[in-house]
Amino acid sequence: MHAALIAGQIDARNVSGIGFDATCSLVVIGEQGGLGVSDSAHPERDVIVWMDHRARDQAKRINEGRHDVLRYVGGRISPEMQTPKLLWLKEERPDIYNAATQFFDLTDFLTWKATGALERSSCTVTCKWTYLAHEGRWDETYFHAIGLGDLAQDGFARIGARIVEPGTALGTGLSEDAAQALGLCAGTPVAAGLIDAHAGGVGTVSASGGRDDPAQCLGYVFGTSSCTMTSTREPVFVPGVWGPYYSAMIPGMWLNEGGQSAAGAAIAHLVQMHPAAAEAEALAKDARVSVPQFLADRALALAGSASEAVRLAQSLHVVPEFLGNRAPLADPDARAVIVGQGMETGLDSLIKLYVAGVCGLAYGLRQIIETQAEHGAPITEISISGGAGLHQLTRQIIADATGVDVVITQCDEPVLLGAAILGALAGGRFAKMTEAMRSMSHVDNRFAPAKAEIARIHEARFNAFLTLQGTASSVRQSMAEASA
Structure with missing residues (x-):
């Protein structure tokens, strides 16, 4: 923060407010600080990261109970969410679970550290903890049914007795210690935060010019x-898509949240599997770019245009579900499929695999979009944020593969912009989040989907994606039955 103030030539006294975003990871706090959640030799490891799937068995048992709150997580709770993780902790590390005084989503932990305020954001607890924001309550019967009834004690004090909307000013603002650490003024307003992805949504979906x-x-x-x-x-209500969540991103609106458990990470893993990975890494290092950017640049040069790059993939198809299918199948046991891979080992074959992987992610996105539209939530454009979506090749492939316009906002870091919008709200610069979104976010560029032959190629590849995805599921089921 000190460096940012210096770089921006900003006087700390002119900071109206600050906002936090973070991954939806689980932080476990005891009387003396963080409590280790895994290896007892490393008590400093007091966070279960969002993508940790250790609670798969607990999630399965919770889903078998078919409690009514599951309607608001797409019908099936994910092991990425917090109640399965809490149940795992209670069953596998009861000493840590019982010693914990507070369980936080990471964003709420940061606002607590900054202010001492124990309020939770309706974003975090609604999306990941089963809080029913549209009714303003936790469902005590759910926690008793799944074996976490003790959390209902004292008004759910350990997971959030007071819930507020994102952007709400917390406590008396920055504490003296936090202000000193950040180089800001004590009392600077601090907003209830957002999960990082939701901050990206706030920073993009209502930009002026869109x-x-x-x-x-x-x-x-x-x-x-x-x-x-x-x-x-x-x-x-969309089966397999999380939500609907009330006031989880934009106050007063409902949110459906889908996605892929591994996206940029899936591409990185796919690339590392190829014999030319080391060569690509060395060349990318020489060019002072990331490996994905290097491969995207090479693909663009080989194809001549971003839309034409799909031809490089030829008969190579990838269903990149290395870490399961988050949506719309809600299947954490799904795994990746690669079809059409030959014995080529050169850099050009790696580029083809990279393009096929990006296409696979885009088809997964199209599957979510079409599933949501079928259930009453159609959209007409996509706004991209995040480091894996910076390259024009990726943006154009997503537009071509989904058949939907892709818009890009002016801000290079829309997730951080979303957090800044929260700070502006907490500081009183705007009365409503939607006003802040329109004022602070602006469309810079638009990628329209290709037509004619390129569109037909993507249509065929999308159908192949669905076929391969379904076949993989059938094979997995057959093997499970044979082993039963």
Whole structure:
């Protein structure tokens, strides 16, 4: 923060407010600080990261109970969410679970450290903890049914007795210690935060120069994982897509959240599997770019244009579900499929595999978009944020593969912009989040989907994607039955 103030030539006294975003990871705090959640030899490891799937068995048992709250997580709870992780902790590390005084989503932990305020954001607890924001309550019967009834004690004090909307000013602002650490002024307003993907949605889906209605724009936060953010004015229930969540991103609107558990991480893993990975890494280092950017640049040069790059993939197809299918199948046991891989070992074959992988992610996005539209949540444009979506090749392939316009906002870091919008709200610069979104976010560029032959190629490849995905599921089921 000190460096940012210096670089921006900003006087700390002129900072109206600050906002936090973070991954939806689970932080476990005891009387003396963080509590180790895994290896007892490393008590400093007090966070279960969002993508940790250790609670798969617990999630399965919770889903078998078919409690009514599961309607608001797409019908099936994910092991990425917090109640399965808490149940795992209670069963596998009861000493740590019992010693914990507070369980936080990471964003809420940061606002607590900054202010001492224990309020939780309706974004975090609604999306990952089963809080029913539209009714303003936790469902005590759910926690008793799954074996976490003790958390209902004292008004759910250990997971959030007071819930507020994102952007709400917390406590008396920055504490003296936090202000000193950040180089800001004590008392600076601090906003209730957002999950990082949701901050990306706030930073993009209502940008001036785009659609006037934020319900028409899907926020696609494309990083290590990917998240899709679709806002509606009435609740829309989509099987396999998380939500509908009330006031989880834009206050007063409902949110459906989908995505892929591994996106940028899936591409990185796919690339590392290829014999030419080391060569690509060395060349990327020489060019002072990341490996994905290097491969995208080479693909663009080989193809002549971003839309033509799909031809490089030829008969190579990838269903990049290395870490399961988050949406719309809600299947954490799904795994990747690669079809058409030959014995080529050169750099050009790696580029083809990279293009096929990006196409596979885009087809997964199209599958989510079409599933949501079938259930009453259509969109007309996609706004991308996140480091994995920076390259024009990726943006154009997503537009071509989905058949939907892709819009890019002016801000290079829309996720951080979303957090800044929260700070502006907490500081009183705007009365409503939608006003801040329109004022602080602006469309810079647009990628329209290709037509004619390129569109037909993607249509055929999308159908192949669905076939391979379904075949992989059938094979897995057959093997499970044979082993039973």
